[in-house]
Amino acid sequence: MKTIRNLLVATALLAEGWCNAQLGVTTAEYFWDTDPGEGSGIALTAADGAFGEALEQIQLSTGSLPSIGTHRLYIRAKDEDNGWGPLFSTIVEIFPGAVSFPDITVTEAEYFWDTDPGEGNGTAMLAFDGNFNAALEAVRLDATSLPADGTHVLNIRARDANNDWGAVFSTVVDVMPGSVSFPSISVSAAEYWFDVDPGEGTATPMLAFDGNFNSALERLVGGDIPVPVDQGVHVLWMRSRDANSDWGPPFGIVVNMDTTIQGTVGLPEVEADASVQLLPNPTDGATGCMVRLTGADRMTRVDVYDVQGNRVVSVPVNGASQVLVPMVGAAAGVYPVRIHSTGGVHTARIVVN
Secondary structure: OOEEEEEEEOOOOOOEOOOOOOOOEEEEEEEEOOOOOOOOOEEOEEOOOOOOOOOEEEEEEOOOOOOOEEEEEEEEEEEOOOOEOOOEEEEEEEEOOEEEOOOOOEEEEEEEEOOOOOOOOOEEOEEOOOOOOOOOOOEEOEOOOOOOOEEEEEEEEEEEOOOOEOOOEEEEEEEEOOEOOOOOOOEEEEEEEEOOOOOOOOOEEOEEOOOOOOOOOOOEEOOOOOOOOOOEEEEEEEEEEEOOOOEOOOEEEEEEEOOOOOOOOOOOOOOOOOOEEEEOOOEOOOOOEEEEEOOOOOEEEEEEEOOOOOEEEEEEOOOOOEEEEOOOOOOOEEEEEEEEEOOEEEEEEEEEO
């Protein structure tokens, strides 16, 4: 079966100082060359298994591609109000046994209020990262001169690498006297569960890493694993609640649960040894670390352990005062080191960035 790589269908908008909207994709479809009509295309699958967000990664797989040559692939999505959005299209070159995609990037974006001044004649927008060079760009506008108070239509469009302007995206903005306000967006609670959803607000609560749910982006810390959870493969689900007490869509990930581990495993505190030098320290996996004894002792073996107490590196030494310890493939973290020598055992730590 020939598989066409994942495609990302999204509209990302970050506007400084004027509006906010909630969007959600409920379904998507694609077709080749000729439009069969809304809802009559070939259904697409969300990469996370469920449509429900403004930004969705979708994938299509077909064992029967169009004939060899140049074709146009069309994609469109339907929102929560059952409204179909504009078509997204790209040229696909089909070769015998292979499919080639051109690079899809945004090179420019513009906006205008109410009346279209024509392609290229709107007010230029800036890429949030300073460079229009990707298929998905966050853009911003500095609206120092807003329209008159009242309801207006804000229109946005973008141009691709082939200098073709896309369809116009429009949203209604209510300009208030003297100011434009945004609702506060923050996480107020979060919870998780395994496999079967117990219902919003009834799962195991999670804690904010900084102790307070008060921002749109929070680092979360899980509590005790809810029981009973059988050993094996399970789906771990998480969701969060905003400042308006509305729960967001759940996020799920497959985990392998090992119930044989009892408690935690740790290492005794390692005291610094003045006779040991580690260079460089911190280091990285590619560079490794030179371990050196400054006294009269000579090394016989160097052992490196991870935080669970597992020996991950062991280097035999034939009486030298220094040796390079490789750390290839080591994850970032702190690694206790034991240097066996003619005078005893020396201890140190290697820090891997």
